[in-house]
Each structure stands twice: as C-alpha cells, then as structure tokens.
Amino acid sequence: MTVTAVRVGLLIDGSPSDRQEAAREWADVRYDVETVDPGQVTPSMPHDVLWWHHEKLPTAVDDWAVSALAAYVRGGGGLLLSLRAVGAVTVFGFESVAPDAVGTRTVTAPTGPLWHSVYDDHPAADAFDELRFPVSDRGTVPYARYEDQLPAEGEVLASTVEGEHDRPTQTSVVSWHPGEGTVLGASELAFPSGVDEQCVKNRDRFAEGLVESLADGPDPRFDRPAGSEGFRRLRARLSDDSQRPQYHVTPPANWLNDPNGLIEHDGIYHLFYQYNPGGPYHNSIHWGHATSEDLVHWRDEPVALAPSPDGPDRDGCWSGCAVEFDGNPTILYTGGRDRRQLPCLATATDLTLRSWTKDRSNPVIEAPPDDVDVLETEHWQAEFRDHCVWYEDGRWHQLIGSGLTDVGGTVLRYSSEDLRNWRYEGQLLTADQPDGGAVWECPELLRFEEWDLLHVSDDETVRYFIGKRRDRAFEVTSRGILDHGDFYAPQSMSVDDGYLTWGWLPEARDAEAQWDAGWSGSLSVPRKLEVDDSGDLTQRPAPQLTALRDTTRIDGASVSLDDERWTPSAGGRTLELNATVALDDADAVTLSVFESPDRRERTEIRYAATNKLVVDRSAASDDPRVRDSDQRMTVTPFDEPLTLRVFLDGSTVEIFANERHCLTSRVYPTRADSTGLSFAAAGGRADVKDVSVWQLGDGFPDPPA
Numbered sequence: 001m002t003v004t005a006v007r008v009g010l011l012i013d014g015s016p017s018d019r020q021e022a023a024r025e026w027a028d029v030r031y032d033v034e035t036v037d038p039g040q041v042t043p044s045m046p047h048d049v050l051w052w053h054h055e056k057l058p059t060a061v062d063d064w065a066v067s068a069l070a071a072y073v074r075g076g077g078g079l080l081l082s083l084r085a086v087g088a089v090t091v092f093g094f095e096s097v098a099p100d101a102v103g104t105r106t107v108t109a110p111t112g113p114l115w116h117s118v119y120d121d122h123p124a125a126d127a128f129d130e131l132r133f134p135v136s137d138r139g140t141v142p143y144a145r146y147e148d149q150l151p152a153e154g155e156v157l158a159s160t161v162e163g164e165h166d167r168p169t170q171t172s173v174v175s176w177h178p179g180e181g182t183v184l185g186a187s188e189l190a191f192p193s194g195v196d197e198q199c200v201k202n203r204d205r206f207a208e209g210l211v212e213s214l215a216d217g218p219d220p221r222f223d224r225p226a227g228s229e230g231f232r233r234l235r236a237r238l239s240d241d242s243q244r245p246q247y248h249v250t251p252p253a254n255w256l257n258d259p260n261g262l263i264e265h266d267g268i269y270h271l272f273y274q275y276n277p278g279g280p281y282h283n284s285i286h287w288g289h290a291t292s293e294d295l296v297h298w299r300d301e302p303v304a305l306a307p308s309p310d311g312p313d314r315d316g317c318w319s320g321c322a323v324e325f326d327g328n329p330t331i332l333y334t335g336g337r338d339r340r341q342l343p344c345l346a347t348a349t350d351l352t353l354r355s356w357t358k359d360r361s362n363p364v365i366e367a368p369p370d371d372v373d374v375l376e377t378e379h380w381q382a383e384f385r386d387h388c389v390w391y392e393d394g395r396w397h398q399l400i401g402s403g404l405t406d407v408g409g410t411v412l413r414y415s416s417e418d419l420r421n422w423r424y425e426g427q428l429l430t431a432d433q434p435d436g437g438a439v440w441e442c443p444e445l446l447r448f449e450e451w452d453l454l455h456v457s458d459d460e461t462v463r464y465f466i467g468k469r470r471d472r473a474f475e476v477t478s479r480g481i482l483d484h485g486d487f488y489a490p491q492s493m494s495v496d497d498g499y500l501t502w503g504w505l506p507e508a509r510d511a512e513a514q515w516d517a518g519w520s521g522s523l524s525v526p527r528k529l530e531v532d533d534s535g536d537l538t539q540r541p542a543p544q545l546t547a548l549r550d551t552t553r554i555d556g557a558s559v560s561l562d563d564e565r566w567t568p569s570a571g572g573r574t575l576e577l578n579a580t581v582a583l584d585d586a587d588a589v590t591l592s593v594f595e596s597p598d599r600r601e602r603t604e605i606r607y608a609a610t611n612k613l614v615v616d617r618s619a620a621s622d623d624p625r626v627r628d629s630d631q632r633m634t635v636t637p638f639d640e641p642l643t644l645r646v647f648l649d650g651s652t653v654e655i656f657a658n659e660r661h662c663l664t665s666r667v668y669p670t671r672a673d674s675t676g677l678s679f680a681a682a683g684g685r686a687d688v689k690d691v692s693v694w695q696l697g698d699g700f701p702d703p704p705a
C-alpha cells in the first residue's frame with residue numbers, strides 16, 4: 001500500500017487504546033498520520049482530516065478542544081467520528097439530537113453498511129457494485145447510532161445489513177456539513193474486523209472512501225436537503241426509475257404514507273404527508289410538505305414537523321389534520337412516545353406554513369376515555385390515534401380512531417371551544433360486524449347537504465358509511481369499500497365545489513425492493529367524492545387533472561371485437577385512458593396495460609359478464625419481490641355499458657368504473673418495452689367505444705429558469 005498525501009490527525013487523549021492502536025496501524029500504511037492531543041487542536045490545523053476513533057461515549061470534552069475542533073470543521077476541515085465518538089456531534093454543536101442507541105454489538109455474521117441508493121455515488125460506496133457490503137464478520141463493536149430517532153441536521157447515508165437481513169433502523173453512516181466543513185459519523189467502523197478476507201478488503205475500501213471524501217472537502221451532492229433545491233436534487237437522482245410515478249404525489253426520496261393536513265391557505269394548496277427522511281421504511285415519522293396552485297403540479301417544501309427528543313411526539317409525528325383557528329392554520333396530530341399515542345397541537349408561524357410551533361400544553365388530551373375499554377396491544381397502551389376536526393354549531397368537534405376490546409373498531413367523539421381543552425362525547429360509530437376490523441384508523445367525516453359520509457381504515461381496507469348523524473351517533477343507511485385495491489388512509493381537502501380526496505398507495509413489493517429503489521409510497525390522484533340525493537356515493541377523478549394532459553394519443557376511437565385483439569398505436573408509462581365497454585354476447589373484455597410487444601409482461605384489467613372487474617397481476621412483473629395476487633371488485637353498471645377511466649403512472653394503475661367504484665393496483669413492469677395497450681374480447685362480440693388516451697405531464701416539474 002502506498003502512502004498518499006492525505007494528512008490525517010488521529011485524535012488520542014492520553015495512551016491509545018487497543019482499538020485506537022489498530023486504527024493507527026491501518027492508517028499509517030495509507031496516509032501521512034500524526035497523533036494529535038484533542039487539547040492541542042487549533043482552528044488552523046494543517047491536517048486534511050481529523051479522526052476521532054473512540055470506544056467510550058464522549059460526555060465531557062475540554063471546552064477549548066470543543067471550540068477549536070468546531071472552528072476547524074466550520075472553517076472547511078474534515079472530521080471522521082467512529083465507534084462511540086459519533087455521540088460527540090452534539091457536544092461540538094453540529095447536531096441537536098444525540099444518537100439514541102449506545103451499546104456494544106457482537107458480530108456473528110457478515111455485517112456492514114446498507115447504503116442508500118440515492119447516494120450510491122458517494123466515495124465510501126462508489127467502489128462497490130452493491131448497496132450491501134459487509135465490512136466485519138466477527139468480534140465486538142461499540143457504537144453510538146440513531147435508531148428510533150433521526151438526526152435533525154445530519155443526513156443518513158447508510159443503515160446496516162447483518163447476514164441476510166437488512167436493518168434499516170440501525171444507521172451506520174451519517175454526514176453533517178457545518179459551515180464550510182464536513183463531518184462523517186461511522187458508528188461501526190472497527191479495526192480489526194474479523195478474519196474473512198473479503199470483509200477485510202471491503203472494510204479497507206470503505207474506510208478509505210470515508211477518509212478521502214473528507215480530504216476532498218464538502219460535496220453538495222450529499223448535503224441534507226434543506227428546501228426545494230435539495231429535494232429537486234433527490235428527485236433528479238431517481239428520475240431514471242421507470243417504476244416511479246411521475247404525476248402522482250411521491251416523496252422526494254425515502255418513505256411516504258398517509259396524506260395529512262390538507263388545507264388551502266391564501267390561495268395555495270398545502271398537502272402534508274407522513275414522511276421518514278431517514279430512508280424508504282416506516283420508522284421515525286415526520287410531516288413532509290408539498291404545495292400547489294392548481295392541485296396537480298406540486299413543489300416540495302421543507303419538512304413541517306419533526307419529532308422532539310424530549311416531547312410527547314419523540315417517537316413520531318403521526319397522522320392528523322389542519323384547520324384555521326383564529327385565522328391561523330393549526331394542526332392536530334398524534335404524537336407517539338414509548339407505548340403512548342396522544343393528540344398534539346401545532347400552529348403555523350408564517351404564511352408559507354413552513355414553520356410550526358408545537359403547543360406547550362401537548363398532549364392536548366392526556367389519556368383515552370376511561371369509561372370504555374379501549375384496546376391495548378403489544379405496542380400501545382391504547383389504540384388511540386388520527387384526527388378529524390371541524391367547526392360546527394359554535395364549537396370544535398374531533399373524531400379519533402380507536403378500537404374496543406372484544407368488540408372492534410370505533411370512532412370516538414370530542415368537542416372543544418379552543419382546540420386545547422377537549423370533552424369526551426361518546427362513540428360516533430362502532431363496528432357491528434365480525435369482519436369490521438379491530439381498530440379503525442384515520443376516521444374522516446364529510447358533510448353533504450342531505451347526507452354524511454364517514455370513512456375509516458381498518459389495517460387492510462377503507463370502509464365507508466353513508467347516513468346521518470342523529471343524537472350524536474351515526475345512523476348508517478349504506479356502506480361499502482372506498483377502493484378495492486392498494487389504497488389506504490385517505491384524507492380530503494375542502495374546495496369550492498365539495499371535497500377532493502387523496503389516499504396512500506402502499507407498495508406491493510418487499511422491503512428489500514423498496515430500499516433498493518430509494519423510495520416508497522405514493523398518493524392517489526385527487527378524487528372528487530359526492531353523495532347524490534338518493535344516498536349513493538360517486539367517485540370521479542378531480543376535474544383539475546385535465547391540466548396534466550400533454551399530448552393526445554388517441555381521440556375518441558371505437559372498435560367492435562369478436563374474439564379478437566385490438567392494439568392501438570398508443571402506449572407509455574404515464575397515461576390517462578378513457579373508454580366505454582359493452583359486452584354484447586362476449587364473456588369478457590380485457591384491457592391490457594404496461595404490455596410488452598410479446599405480451600409476456602402485462603397487467604390485465606378484465607371485465608366479465610358476471611359484473612366482476614379483476615386486475616390480474618400474474619404477468620405484471622418479472623421481479624420475484626413483487627406481489628402477483630389478483631385484485632377484484634364487483635361493478636354495478638347502473639346503465640350498461642361500463643365506463644372506465646384509467647390512470648397509469650410508472651407502477652400505479654388507478655381505475656374509476658362507472659364513476660362509482662375504484663380499484664387501485666401497484667404493479668412493477670421490469671422491461672423497458674412494457675408500455676403497450678390492447679383490448680381483447682373473449683367468447684363473443686363486444687364494443688369498445690370512445691377510447692381516448694393522453695400522455696400526462698410531470699406532477700413535480702422543474703421551476704422555470
């Protein structure tokens with residue numbers, strides 16, 4: 001190994017430990033290494049990199065050393081913290097949230113970084129062909145890392161892989177960019193790292209990448225996204241992923257689930273959502289934020305809410321809603337800490353809704369009601385979360401989702417004059433069927449002229465109930481399923497002519513595939529929900545979606561099919577398709593989408609004479625990590641023929657049938673040529689009329705120069 005010109009100062013206070021000696025021996029054959037007493041550090045150190053490799057958690061550091069090291073970094077220096085020295089980021093003032101997991105790992109299987117795909121060109125990972133590269137195979141490793149919490153100022157570059165198991169919550173590499181400098185925390189960089197030759201080689205390449213990237217100076221590609229520009233950078237890194245939706249709302253990268261806090265304020269539409277900036281997995285939940293002027297073109301905004309390390313939302317800022325209170329947008333959300341989940345309040349401090357102040361009285365409800373047997377589970381003292389709030393009859397009303405022991409899901413009612421002091425008013429509605437679900441999440445009440453619509457999410461399905469509120473309870477007239485596919489936890493925004501509703505479209509592929517993609521989750525297109533005079537639900541794509549139509553590919557074509565297939569000259573991954581289907585004497589008509597020329601890869605939407613609409617995913621993807629089960633719903637075509645509006649976007653198929661029924665399916669075509677469409681009739685003659693296809697534009701377009 002040739003010694004390079006990189007000058008490394010190894011910080012050692014007193015006699016070096018065995019681990020520090022091993023690190024120095026490793027560095028001596030690669031770099032120009034000098035041992036430096038932390039008390040002798042100055043802001044103008046001549047070293048390219050200072051390295052603190054320590055097995056003890058730094059709890060007290062000399063004030064002068066802290067000040068000098070911080071000045072060295074902020075002036076443009078590079079600092080590598082490894083093992084428990086990662087905990088020093090708060091001591092130096094680079095980070096406000098300390099690592100929440102401190103311990104010693106016994107390594108018994110090949111273990112190493114699980115690298116974030118959006119940062120796979122970082123020098124520490126660029127030498128590897130995979131995102132998973134073990135760097136140790138045995139021994140004990142002291143660490144200080146983030147698990148249940150995330151850094152507030154740092155960007156997570158890697159988690160952990162252990163044997164054949166991904167450990168996404170166990171962060172292993174974090175970067176900070178204080179001032180003009182760079183800090184890298186590598187909590188499990190160990191010397192020695194075992195006896196496996198490949199692990200040792202991987203460790204060497206990994207450690208060299210860390211040191212040399214610090215010596216090269218700050219690289220803005222790996223900064224923590226601080227606003228729209230940073231999020232555009234993340235989106236650009238995922239732009240070549242043909243499975244990633246383009247006009248649906250997606251996170252800039254990482255994880256998205258429930259839509260939250262949908263509100264219009266000063267002419268701008270705000271959409272918040274459950275967001276984990278640490279990676280494409282559900283763990284430390286923040287509130288992501290996007291804004292729009294037309295409800296279809298969006299702009300990423302800074303994270304709105306983050307867990308407070310000492311607050312009732314330490315473990316997550318979970319689902320909630322937004323209202324205007326005394327002219328100020330106000331959020332009611334669920335804060336999680338330990339085994340408790342309770343309502344919390346936050347108020348906007350600027351007109352852009354980018355900054356929020358959490359209420360000092362949080363949680364605003366200190367416990368679930370004690371006169372009902374709220375369900376306790378392994379994870380929660382009480383299943384008690386998610387909020388719907390509105391103003392009516394001179395006071396505020398709140399619904400909270402819950403479940404009753406040995407009964408099922410329920411929606412609990414509260415009222416208040418000031419959003420801070422709440423009175424329990426009883427149960428609005430409770431499950432009355434054995435399959436009604438143990439817990440009802442994300443309740444929402446939509447109020448129409450003659451009817452009320454209540455929907456709840458029961459872990460698998462979104463159930464809706466149409467009826468009227470009488471004597472503080474909900475009298476159900478009819479009920480159904482809001483969407484028969486991959487659709488969950490919807491929330492609505494009040495607009496001039498009613499409500500628009502978005503739902504979470506969870507992934508239908510395994511956690512490893514989501515990690516490799518670098519993103520997880522999408523929201524549905526906005527849907528206009530209405531209840532007509534007879535009490536029937538209608539669901540239509542929001543009229544604003546027509547603004548996305550960039551190119552007309554087919555305009556009102558019609559064809560009669562008799563046991564044959566029609567392949568129109570239109571295709572793509574971001575399409576809207578409208579058609580009317582009359583079976584005549586055919587047994588079924590099948591619309592194939594995301595179809596390859598040889599039809600080996602395709603997703604089939606089949607409408608049968610039995611009034612069944614089935615999405616057949618058995619040939620939708622060659623990826624074995626994808627679910628291929630059928631999805632189906634019964635369609636009632638009040639007046640035959642069947643009308644279809646289908647939205648295709650990367651890995652998403654959203655179907656609106658007869659303006660009443662919805663089925664959303666997640667599919668993942670793997671072939672570049674799986675972009676075709678075809679219609680086929682089976683068992684007889686069918687008419688396919690008024691076929692129109694549009695190429696749709698980007699939901700997150702780059703701003704004009």
